[in-house]
Amino acid sequence: MKNLVVGAGLTGAVIAERIASKLNEDVTVIEKASHVGGMHYDYIDKETGILVQPKHLNFLHTNNKFIWDYLSNFTKLQPLTFRPLVSIQGINATLPLCLLTLHEVFPEDFAKMLENKLISKFGYNKKITLADMHRNFDEDLKFLAEYFYENVFKPNTIKQWGISENSIPDCSDTYYPFDISMDDRYFKDKYQAIPTCGWTNMIENILKHKNIKLKLNTNFSDINPEKFDRIFYTGSIDEYFDYKHGELPYRSVRTELENNLTDLNGQTFNYPYNFDFIRTNVYKKIIPNVTYNTDKDIVGFEYIENFELGKNERFYPINNPQSIEIYQKYNDEAKTLPNVFFAGRLGEFKYYESDELVKRAFETVAKLIDKDDISNTEDNTLTEAENNTNE
Numbered sequence: 001m002k003n004l005v006v007g008a009g010l011t012g013a014v015i016a017e018r019i020a021s022k023l024n025e026d027v028t029v030i031e032k033a034s035h036v037g038g039m040h041y042d043y044i045d046k047e048t049g050i051l052v053q054p055k056h057l058n059f060l061h062t063n064n065k066f067i068w069d070y071l072s073n074f075t076k077l078q079p080l081t082f083r084p085l086v087s088i089q090g091i092n093a094t095l096p097l098c099l100l101t102l103h104e105v106f107p108e109d110f111a112k113m114l115e116n117k118l119i120s121k122f123g124y125n126k127k128i129t130l131a132d133m134h135r136n137f138d139e140d141l142k143f144l145a146e147y148f149y150e151n152v153f154k155p156n157t158i159k160q161w162g163i164s165e166n167s168i169p170d171c172s173d174t175y176y177p178f179d180i181s182m183d184d185r186y187f188k189d190k191y192q193a194i195p196t197c198g199w200t201n202m203i204e205n206i207l208k209h210k211n212i213k214l215k216l217n218t219n220f221s222d223i224n225p226e227k228f229d230r231i232f233y234t235g236s237i238d239e240y241f242d243y244k245h246g247e248l249p250y251r252s253v254r255t256e257l258e259n260n261l262t263d264l265n266g267q268t269f270n271y272p273y274n275f276d277f278i279r280t281n282v283y284k285k286i287i288p289n290v291t292y293n294t295d296k297d298i299v300g301f302e303y304i305e306n307f308e309l310g311k312n313e314r315f316y317p318i319n320n321p322q323s324i325e326i327y328q329k330y331n332d333e334a335k336t337l338p339n340v341f342f343a344g345r346l347g348e349f350k351y352y353e354s355d356e357l358v359k360r361a362f363e364t365v366a367k368l369i370d371k372d373d374i375s376n377t378e379d380n381t382l383t384e385a386e387n388n389t390n391e
């Protein structure tokens with residue numbers, strides 16, 4: 001069988017590796033960019049040695065040991081914890097919103113009173129939403145829900161999705177989370193890391209297999225698909241079908257890099273309402289306990305804008321009733337193509353975290369293997385591992 005994988009992001013790389021090593025078949029991977037990595041693209045800055053993620057920050061976070069072990073075959077994973085901050089009325093506060101945030105933004109007595117009320121109403125170590133807090137008959141908790149709604153959720157949603165104020169749900173319908181705990185980790189998963197030499201390096205290693213041929217700077221439109229028995233398409237599904245049912249909408253991110261700043265706060269700082277950028281990433285502070293040969297920080301300023309074909313890149317799929325209807329039309333048509341498989345964030349028009357992508361890439365290839373053959377493979381182990389570890 002001749003296999004073609006379109007796109008050398010994480011999804012395409014894992015699919016290619018699985019076909020090469022599990023099916024022992026040849027795979028050609030084409031990538032329109034001049035490098036592999038897709039959304040995970042990163043590099044080590046030559047002058048400073050700092051790992052820069054110029055598209056967006058990507059942390060591996062998973063409860064699935066199998067995925068951790070699988071990726072560890074291709075890189076050394078550097079364990080770390082993501083602790084972003086948020087600017088609330090000029091105060092540097094903890095995100096996720098939690099009991100620590102209360103003590104940072106309110107006078108001590110008031111914060112303590114709110115903390116006691118939250119614990120006695122909902123219990124310690126419980127995750128609630130602003131809606132839960134607001135629906136409560138307690139006036140202080142209602143005030144608290146509205147405070148975070150007005151200062152974090154509402155301005156952040158307007159910036160993130162570019163929508164008007166009146167299309168934002170009321171506070172009483174807002175599923176924005178609040179943790180009744182002192183745990184300031186943004187992700188709570190058991191395993192959290194970044195590949196020590198970067199995601200791009202890890203994806204290059206995944207693709208280093210004798211059965212895989214990688215062609216960079218090659219667009220799907222440049223090749224003859226009929227030369228292949230199977231096609232795994234990780235580009236945008238609307239592009240594959242030449243936009244015949246309309247364009248799928250995405251939000252895009254533009255990161256502007258600055259390398260002459262020093263002493264910026266935190267790893268990542270979120271600005272829901274001040275400035276035009278939505279967050280800053282201080283790359284030197286992402287991996288802890290590393291000494292760099294510079295006192296300068298390389299900082300990424302993230303601006304969110306609408307995706308426009310030919311102008312910028314697709315980042316967040318915008319899922320709304322209209323776009324879901326368009327996607328369904330493409331998906332129905334995709335089902336009529338028995339040898340074309342659409343996968344990943346763009347192929348499935350769905351936001352996936354990195355561990356979910358690895359799992360789905362395994363599943364995509366496992367479906368090609370005769371059921372009897374996979375009973376003892378790690379493809380099956382992955383499903384079992386997932387069931388056992390997602391507590």
Ligand SMILES: Cc1cc2nc3c(=O)[nH]c(=O)nc-3n(C[C@H](O)[C@H](O)[C@H](O)COP(=O)(O)OP(=O)(O)OC[C@H]3O[C@@H](n4cnc5c(N)ncnc54)[C@H](O)[C@@H]3O)c2cc1C
Pocket residue numbers: 006007008009010011012030031032033036037038039040056057058059060061218219220221234235236253315316343344345346351352353354355357
């Ligand atoms: C802003 C943001 C933050 C995120 N943060 C995290 C995080 O902290 N942790 C986490 O686990 N996940 C995170 N994710 C999710 C994760 O980064 C993405 O889901 C993932 O990178 C998608 O991988 P992919 O391979 O499916 O797609 P992509 O990475 O987009 O790869 C697709 C590849 O296909 C190529 N391609 C497309 N069309 C063609 C064509 N016609 N011909 C040839 N090549 C083509 C593209 O150039 C690209 O390289 C984040 C996502 C976003 C958008």
